[in-house]
Amino acid sequence: MTNLERVAKEIKEVGLYNLILQDIQKLLGKDKVEQKEILDILQKHPDLLNDYKQTNVEYNLSNIHLKEIDIDSQKDDYCKAKAREFNKNLKTLKEIEKYTLDFAQSSTLVIIFSVEFFVLFSVQYFIVLLNLKAYQWWIYGFFALSIVAAWFYAQKEREKFKIESERFYKLYDESLTILEDLEELGCIKKEDLWIKESEEHV
Numbered sequence: 001m002t003n004l005e006r007v008a009k010e011i012k013e014v015g016l017y018n019l020i021l022q023d024i025q026k027l028l029g030k031d032k033v034e035q036k037e038i039l040d041i042l043q044k045h046p047d048l049l050n051d052y053k054q055t056n057v058e059y060n061l062s063n064i065h066l067k068e069i070d071i072d073s074q075k076d077d078y079c080k081a082k083a084r085e086f087n088k089n090l091k092t093l094k095e096i097e098k099y100t101l102d103f104a105q106s107s108t109l110v111i112i113f114s115v116e117f118f119v120l121f122s123v124q125y126f127i128v129l130l131n132l133k134a135y136q137w138w139i140y141g142f143f144a145l146s147i148v149a150a151w152f153y154a155q156k157e158r159e160k161f162k163i164e165s166e167r168f169y170k171l172y173d174e175s176l177t178i179l180e181d182l183e184e185l186g187c188i189k190k191e192d193l194w195i196k197e198s199e200e201h202v
Helices: 004-013 015-028 035-044 046-058 077-100 107-129 133-184
Strands: none
Touching (some): 004 015, 004 035, 004 046, 015 035, 035 046, 046 077, 077 133, 107 133
């Protein structure tokens, strides 16, 4: 569901993907690369395509470059039913796509560490600046409890990422099968569904 021609164009033209472009330039041994050359490299080096996808998810950009199927244009009830199913899947995929990101790189983990840093700062503030040394063990105890709570929350979120990621890839495959079925039956042309330019980069 990712349009490789669009990927190649964005890597060449959008600054967000400069690190990937630099890797491609190193592989080709030159600074000026053409879109077609980038496309060829992406097909030979799937790890670079994965870097593009990970970058997008980190910045809340979708790797799904397909739009919904127009239900009213379908030729019969079967095509309409399958198109509705595909559209429903597409919406869900875009909602849970963020869980395909490695949890260690997720904003959730950053937030957890930020909260713990704030708690640690508060602990030092109460003990030193407010002269509450008599209560320091209670305060340190609260900090320790916050670490335990943060650890349990992180484990819960990690498991959620795992479950939703598995759900995403399963639904992704099911949606591709529906798409292929609709195309074989002449209900749609996949080419007509491509979103060839991201509004976020315009």
